[in-house]
Amino acid sequence: MNIKVGDEIPELVKNPTTRQLVQYAGAQGDFYEIHYDQPFAQSVGLPGVILHGLLKAAFLGQLVTDWLGDRGTLKSFEVSYRGIDQPGVPYRCRGQVTRVQGDEVELDVWGEDPEGKRTTVGTATVLAHR
């Protein structure tokens, strides 16, 4: 696997909708109202409904697995949610290789809003197949 430190991985742009949040709420079983009920979301000080953190994690997971394909195995994946994201706003997932040691590759991954603010940041470790 020809992977070098500094390599950027192909970006993934998601266009989440409120409908997708409802779909995700059902598939995950997370029915916290801030993800589909506008008045409730506003009552707890949010500008409106927001994306599930774990949905953003799933987007970043797809970023990594799309790039990796069958060339290796995902060993660990960690994300921190730094800001909120709303449906109707494109969510851009990006990543970069930060370390290559033997068969082990580490990546920084992050999700950006249209202003380039990193609302989710994380890392992934993959084990490359020989």
Added chain:
Amino acid sequence: MSTTSASVIERLRARIGVDGEPSTATVEAGHLKRFAEAIGDPNPRWLEEAPPTFLVALAPVSLHLAEAEEYGKGWLNGGNRFDYSAPVKVGDRITARGRVADVYEKTGATGTLLFIIFETDYLNQAGTLVAKLRGTMIRR
């Protein structure tokens, strides 16, 4: 710190390291498909195998975190970490064992927040650990 928040923190702290009721579920093809559709990932691999974050949807562990709702007015998800040790495939029977790992308050620019760190171990039908999840839930 108010009396209410002190008592909530005390009750949650008493649970640190104590496993909650385990939950077991089978990885069903239909659930995997609905999950992959919900996250918008068309990779056909996920018809047979669990995508990276699927386990959170499979077997939620009861950690009685509803008790923490006496504190603040809303939940925030601070972060998640997954460590994988074996693949999870359709038909696998997964048991989740979870516990509160830490509870603390932290004061930042927007006020004082309550942090609850939890961890969950996922084992398959053979008793093999397939993944560990560590998460941070925040009351604000």
